[in-house]
Amino acid sequence: MKDHEHPFFRPLWRRAAVVAVCAAWSIFEFATGASMWGTIALAFTAYAVWQFFFLYKEPEPAGSADDQSGQSGAKE
Numbered sequence: 001m002k003d004h005e006h007p008f009f010r011p012l013w014r015r016a017a018v019v020a021v022c023a024a025w026s027i028f029e030f031a032t033g034a035s036m037w038g039t040i041a042l043a044f045t046a047y048a049v050w051q052f053f054f055l056y057k058e059p060e061p062a063g064s065a066d067d068q069s070g071q072s073g074a075k076e
Helices: 012-031 035-054 065-069
Strands: none
Touching: 012 035
């Protein structure tokens, strides 16, 4: 399992929140004059955007037809 495939990041709002926090951190660092830390936080932001919006694929639904085909409902 890759980082961007972790179940915690399935809701879009969580992925967007991580990107927003990284971007806010970067802005704060640049505003306080810490350009090195601002650049590092900006790199985190770019990495999060790449992982959570470009590489992320929605997982298959748990109740797909393939999962249901082998179950007849009979209990042993």
